[in-house]
Amino acid sequence: MPARTGPLILYVDDERGNRVVFEQSLNAEFNLLTAQNAAEALELLGRHEVAVVVSDIRMPSMTGEELLRIVKERHPQTIRMVVTAYADVEPILRAINEGLVARYIIKPWIRTELVQVLRWAIEAWTFSRDSAALHRRLLETERLATLGSIAGMLVHDLKQPLMSLLVNVEHLRELANAAPLLRDALLQAPIPPAQRARLIELIDDLDPVTSDLRTSGNHLSELISGLRELGRPRDPRTQASATDPLPIVRHAMAVCQELAIPARASIGYEGPGELPRVRMPATELTQVLINVVANGAQAVAARGMPHGKVSIVARSEADMLELQIRDDGVGMAPEVLSRVGTPFFTTRADGTGLGLAQFLRLIGTVGGRFRIESERGIGTTVTIILPTAA
Ligand SMILES: Nc1ncnc2c1ncn2[C@@H]1O[C@H](COP(=O)(O)OP(=O)(O)OP(=O)(O)O)[C@@H](O)[C@H]1O
Numbered sequence: 001m002p003a004r005t006g007p008l009i010l011y012v013d014d015e016r017g018n019r020v021v022f023e024q025s026l027n028a029e030f031n032l033l034t035a036q037n038a039a040e041a042l043e044l045l046g047r048h049e050v051a052v053v054v055s056d057i058r059m060p061s062m063t064g065e066e067l068l069r070i071v072k073e074r075h076p077q078t079i080r081m082v083v084t085a086y087a088d089v090e091p092i093l094r095a096i097n098e099g100l101v102a103r104y105i106i107k108p109w110i111r112t113e114l115v116q117v118l119r120w121a122i123e124a125w126t127f128s129r130d131s132a133a134l135h136r137r138l139l140e141t142e143r144l145a146t147l148g149s150i151a152g153m154l155v156h157d158l159k160q161p162l163m164s165l166l167v168n169v170e171h172l173r174e175l176a177n178a179a180p181l182l183r184d185a186l187l188q189a190p191i192p193p194a195q196r197a198r199l200i201e202l203i204d205d206l207d208p209v210t211s212d213l214r215t216s217g218n219h220l221s222e223l224i225s226g227l228r229e230l231g232r233p234r235d236p237r238t239q240a241s242a243t244d245p246l247p248i249v250r251h252a253m254a255v256c257q258e259l260a261i262p263a264r265a266s267i268g269y270e271g272p273g274e275l276p277r278v279r280m281p282a283t284e285l286t287q288v289l290i291n292v293v294a295n296g297a298q299a300v301a302a303r304g305m306p307h308g309k310v311s312i313v314a315r316s317e318a319d320m321l322e323l324q325i326r327d328d329g330v331g332m333a334p335e336v337l338s339r340v341g342t343p344f345f346t347t348r349a350d351g352t353g354l355g356l357a358q359f360l361r362l363i364g365t366v367g368g369r370f371r372i373e374s375e376r377g378i379g380t381t382v383t384i385i386l387p388t389a390a
């Protein structure tokens with residue numbers, strides 16, 4: 001076990017005596033690991049983030065040179081050094097020329113010299129690690145800025161078709177309002193009964209379909225205005241609107257049906273027929289629920305078993321509302337679960353990996369809480385706890 005914290009140094013030597021001396025003389029200052037052969041070293045490198053590898057050159061089974069070649073390939077950030085009891089220059093020169101090692105140490109080494117070399121190695125490693133992280137952050141910022149400007153263009157381009165959609169929905173609304181008349185007319189029309197029954201079915205769908213379309217259209221319209229507002233700080237008080245969650249739960253279920261039907265899965269609501277209003281704007285609650293319910297439906301579809309289920313379970317208590325979205329889909333492995341919510345993290349071929357990132361942001365903005373529990377092959381439960389309006 002390493003005695004200290006800080007960047008790790010791994011010392012590889014087949015002679016036990018050398019390892020003991022190395023450890024005893026350096027563990028007051030450095031965080032050390034030792035290995036007695038290349039295989040053990042590679043195993044440790046796989047489990048720990050190692051800053052510096054110091055390897056003996058002559059070892060049975062795999063030489064230091066071969067080991068460092070693998071380390072260079074698998075862990076290119078690691079600073080590599082060799083130590084040798086013989087002043088055999090040839091393998092050392094080869095290792096340096098190949099870029100396998102940064103420094104070499106001749107045994108028997110002098111503690112003060114070795115300490116200096118190791119301090120240098122740790123500094124070099126820390127610097128390159130930080131600049132790599134900085135580089136990654138810059139790239140990510142650049143990517144987000146690019147996405148931001150694309151979003152700006154999209155907002156502009158989306159407005160036109162959206163207007164047309166909203167106007168046509170109103171038109172459809174008129175048609176839906178005329179459904180009873182159409183129905184009566186059909187009942188008297190001289191057409192085959194099967195055809196009449198089918199037409200009546202379609203006419204009966206007009207009202208709910210139009211309502212759904214109108215809700216989706218308005219949602220889209222608010223999302224687009226929201227995109228325009230992006231980046232402008234918002235007054236949290238304007239967000240404290242009281243929203244009735246039940247129509248939004250129903251709307252999210254209707255929107256996600258499309259994903260569930262091909263998987264022969266069902267989406268259901270379990271809870272009281274009335275829920276307290278929550279302190280979250282309707283558009284944002286809609287986004288939150290659609291993201292989570294869609295993930296559930298996709299997980300059920302990915303599992304491919306018929307009769308899968310996504311349930312939205314509601315429970316209110318004192319000054320909060322708990323919504324649980326449970327699915328018996330594929331579930332998540334711990335390493336996936338630990339990364340969800342990171343922007344652009346996705347395991348789905350057609351995913352963008354923004355659903356849960358947005359979910360976390362929106363829940364956080366209104367002072368809500370959440371929990372995600374998941375087990376591979378069993379399913380996932382997402383719990384959302386929202387403050388209710390007084
Ligand atoms: N209910 C769930 N069951 C299983 N895996 C899930 C579930 N919810 C999320 N995940 C995992 O988390 C990842 C990230 O989810 P997220 O919603 O953020 O992005 P996405 O669904 O991949 O893409 P999109 O941006 O279209 O939502 C998914 O790719 C999936 O691996």
Ligand SMILES: [Mg+2]
Nearest residue numbers: 291295355356
């Ligand atoms: Mg998603």
